[in-house]
Amino acid sequence: MKVSQRVKEVPYSAIRKLTPYADAAKKSGKKIYHLNIGEPDTRTPKEFFEAVQDFNQDRVGYAPSKGLLELREATSKYYKDRAIAYDAEDEIIITAGASEALVFALIAVTDLGDNVLTCNPFYSNYYTIFRQIGIKPQTFDTKVEDGYKLPDYETILNSVNEDTKAVLLSNPSNPTGAVYTEEEIRRVARVAIEKDLFIIADEVYREFVYDNKEFMSFAEIEGIEDRLILLDSISKRFGACGARIGSIASKNKDLMTEIVKLATGRLAAPTLEQIGATKLYDVQDSYFKEINEEYQRRRDCVYEELQKIDGVKTYAPKGAFYVMPELPVEDAEDFAKWMLTDFDLDGETVMVAPGFGFYHDSNVGKSQIRLAFVLNCEDLKKAINLLKIGLDEYKKINS
Ligand SMILES: Cc1ncc(COP(=O)(O)O)c(C=O)c1O
Numbered sequence: 012m013k014v015s016q017r018v019k020e021v022p023y024s025a026i027r028k029l030t031p032y033a034d035a036a037k038k039s040g041k042k043i044y045h046l047n048i049g050e051p052d053t054r055t056p057k058e059f060f061e062a063v064q065d066f067n068q069d070r071v072g073y074a075p076s077k078g079l080l081e082l083r084e085a086t087s088k089y090y091k092d093r094a095i096a097y098d099a100e101d102e103i104i105i106t107a108g109a110s111e112a113l114v115f116a117l118i119a120v121t122d123l124g125d126n127v128l129t130c131n132p133f134y135s136n137y138y139t140i141f142r143q144i145g146i147k148p149q150t151f152d153t154k155v156e157d158g159y160k161l162p163d164y165e166t167i168l169n170s171v172n173e174d175t176k177a178v179l180l181s182n183p184s185n186p187t188g189a190v191y192t193e194e195e196i197r198r199v200a201r202v203a204i205e206k207d208l209f210i211i212a213d214e215v216y217r218e219f220v221y222d223n224k225e226f227m228s229f230a231e232i233e234g235i236e237d238r239l240i241l242l243d244s245i246s247k248r249f250g251a252c253g254a255r256i257g258s259i260a261s262k263n264k265d266l267m268t269e270i271v272k273l274a275t276g277r278l279a280a281p282t283l284e285q286i287g288a289t290k291l292y293d294v295q296d297s298y299f300k301e302i303n304e305e306y307q308r309r310r311d312c313v314y315e316e317l318q319k320i321d322g323v324k325t326y327a328p329k330g331a332f333y334v335m336p337e338l339p340v341e342d343a344e345d346f347a348k349w350m351l352t353d354f355d356l357d358g359e360t361v362m363v364a365p366g367f368g369f370y371h372d373s374n375v376g377k378s379q380i381r382l383a384f385v386l387n388c389e390d391l392k393k394a395i396n397l398l399k400i401g402l403d404e405y406k407k408i409n410s
Pocket of ligand 1: 110
């Protein structure tokens, strides 16, 4: 018996790759500040738990494959309040997180051997899903020097080849925190029209946009309705990662008919979590405002502290809760591992995600790391200071 080549080609998650070293460090008594995983530490609104506690049936049955109508309606209203029209009846399907929504979208628009255009660096789990379903990424580069803005029209256009079926972007971006301007989004839309591609817009971080900037969704652009597939999730929006509830929305009726088949094949998304998620949409906008302000404070902290480290190339991320700086080291993965195995200050150290795993066919990420600012400001300051001291020591040892 042999495991498949397909599964062998799935890489270890860039975010969790160093976990065995972190486990060993914890066992030896070290305290680790986790900046490697983007799981918000903010509370899930009580509406979720109340709704689940109020469940009074004697059986947890399957929900409809398309999702509970109440949740589809709540999602549709959420969009409507943001000037986006998706009908609850046949334009929204509830999924097990945005992750499942992405699997459905990719299966629905690609065949084996096709590719999907995205930017370097990209959310590393995209790669796992690409390999799972037998497709490849096709990439264009974005750069730390300009805060990972999208490149010009020609660069994006010329990255498309005959096997490209869709362009996929996370906006606001995981891993870079870039938030694309209206002009950048229109540029991508123009390429998609020119090359007849689907647009898969992963907008799970839409609430996390800073400096009073307005977020512009692909769904606000006219003329691409038929080619747009919008992925969404309650994971980050309501700090409810463990509920595993997301959605896929599209105005393309043929496409949605096919996706219903995929949804039916996996029966349903979790029932109780859908009931809880429906009530989450009752929370006041003040909830989003409070969370947004907290993350902006964290963004400011991280940016300020990173600027104090010699030789680090950084920028102020405009959204999400990630920043992807470049360190003055040749191999950031080795450094990140060393921080866990060989370094501590008074028994404390930091875990970060090496940048390499967020790139395809590129070595640029070798000197980069991704930091998730999901800790309070005080802890973030301590963590970045540990990074600074660790970096000094590491450079001395390796010079
Ligand atoms: C850009 C992006 N898309 C999708 C997901 C997956 O979200 P979900 O928890 O809804 O599956 C994540 C999770 O970190 C993410 O960062």
